[in-house]
Amino acid sequence: MVQRERPCGYSGCDRTIPYSGRGRPREYCDRVWPDGETCQQKAEQQRAAAKAAGLDGPLVAYRQVAEATRPALEAVQAQLSELLASLRAVEAGALDRITAAEAAAVAAEERAEQAEHDRDTAVSRAGVADQQRREAVEAQRGAERRARDAEKDAEDAKVKAWREIAEHDHKRGKAEAARDEAQANLKALKERFDRLADDADALGKSNKELTKQAAAAEKAQAVAEAAQRAAENAQAAAEAARDEAIVKRDEAADKATAATTRAEQAETEQTRLRDELATAQQTVQEQQDRAAGAEAERDQLASRLTTAEQRVDERDAEIERLRDEVERVRGERDQAQARADASPTHEQIAEMIRAAVQPPAADEGDGPQPGDSHK
Secondary structure, three states: OOOOOOOOOOOOOEEEEEEEEOOOOOOOOOOOOOOOOOOHHOOOOOHHHHOOOOOHHHHHHHHHHHHHHHHHHHHHHHHHHHHHHHHHHHHHHHHHHHHHHHHHHHHHHHHHHHHHHHHHHHHHHHHHHHHHHHHHHHHHHHHHHHHHHHHHHHHHHHHHHHHHHHHHHHHHHHHHHHHHHHHHHHHHHHHHHHHHHHHHHHOOOOHHHHHHHHHHHHHHHHHHHHHHHHHHHHHHHHHHHHHHHHHHHHHHHHHHHHHHHHHHHHHHHHHHHHHHHHEEEEEHHHHHHHHHHHHHHHHHHHHHHHHHHHHHHHHHHHHHHHHHHHHHHHHHHHHHHHHHHHHOOOOHHHHHHHHHHHHOOOOOOOOOOOOOOOO
């Protein structure tokens, strides 16, 4: 229950009397003055003095008017206090809601900017991933070209090696045939030498003829020895050619192995590049999905921002309406205050009473003056 306060009925007292709103309110407070009198006693003395001075009529009229208007003024004052408290609460709530709406709008705008930044980042990453994909495709094509070149080089090396081996085998065959022919010639020459020697011993011809035959035999032997040396040289050349062919064959085999290894490495590199290409394509797809999600979130945040702005506008309109209502109530309060100010206050009434009960000052021109008796 709200308790109201009434001023004390004695004009010289500034205390108030609490009133719960039930029953007849008390007119005077419980104050006891230093002279032992209460406010009620002093008010009665004040009324008696006013009556003696002829001011009881205006005071009674004033009291009647005051008693008639006081409840209305007190009710209006209480309503104005409650209305002002409500208006302050509404204004505080509206300001809080405006602050919250502005904070929500700022947060929504920040989220929209962040979403746009994420979208730009995703687009940039998608571009980088696409560039990496193109580079991976080019690298894959280069690896495929290198693999084909390596396979071709390996095949060419194999063909060349087999060709050189066949050529060296042919040369070795020719050298072996020449060696066999030289050995056959040497054998024939030896047989001929043996026959000539037998003929020389058997015939016993003259020394000159024998000398000629011996010289011929020596020449034949020298030719046979030269043929044998040529055959040996041919055999050595054939063996050297065979060894060289074997070395070249081994080198060709090594080259073929290296080419095969390079081809396998190129195939491995191609597989790795294909995996990187698939990973890059997957990354591009993920970045595109993220960009789409960021755009959707940005649109959602923009919609929320629009809704928040609409709510802020509605709250601004409500605040303007409340402010107009506050101004209207303040005008009514000022009018009521002006009407209350137009009525005489307790202090003014007390001043009027004191002026009425104060005895008039003696006229200085009347009565005997000091020193008149000596004239």
